[in-house]
Amino acid sequence: MTDTQPAPHLIGGHEHTGPEAMYANDLASRHLGITLDDHGDGHATCSMTVTETMVNGHGITHGGYVFLFADTTFAMACNSIGSVTVASGGDITFLRPSRTGDTLTAHGKRVAATGRSGIYDVEVFRGDELIAVYRGRSRTLPAPPAGR
Structure with a gap:
């Protein structure tokens, strides 16, 4: 670890220092085929292809x-x-449906931060069409005591 790298934290017995480490341990997201395509300071882009097991009785992606x-x-x-x-x-507003075979792309970004609290907006697209808007509220965990 260098002075520019964050100190690792233990969550669920795993050290996490960023999105790649978190994604590597995120079995739910990986099982659904969600990929981490890009990330930077306060933003990330992911993608997912809707499978037949993700649709509801109306033939559209389950919310x-x-x-x-x-x-x-x-x-x-x-x-x-x-x-x-x-x-x-977190809460979401659904604007348009998606269906089996659609590739969804989500762009998330920090819109506000105060102390350990933050607000992030995520826009979900099917191609160029905005299909959902999510607003998440975050809390940064305090660093563990030295020596732990």
Whole structure:
């Protein structure tokens, strides 16, 4: 670890220092085929292809999967700042449906931060069409005491 690298935190028994480490241990997101495409200071981009097991009885993507996808992108954006950060809340507005075979892309970015609290917006797209907007509230965990 250098002076420019964040000190690792232990979450669930795993050291996390950024989105790549978090993604490597995120079995739920990886199982659904969510990929971490890009990230930087306070932002992240992820993608996911809708599979037949993700659709509801109306033949459109179940809202829970769209929420999970947006929430994962939010988590990657939050944790791109170098500290372990978790959600304190989140909500989503669905604008348009998606269906089996659609590739969704989500762009998340920090819009406000005060102390250990932050607000992030995530826009979910199907191609060029905005299909959902998510707002997440974050809380950065305090660094563990020295020697732990």
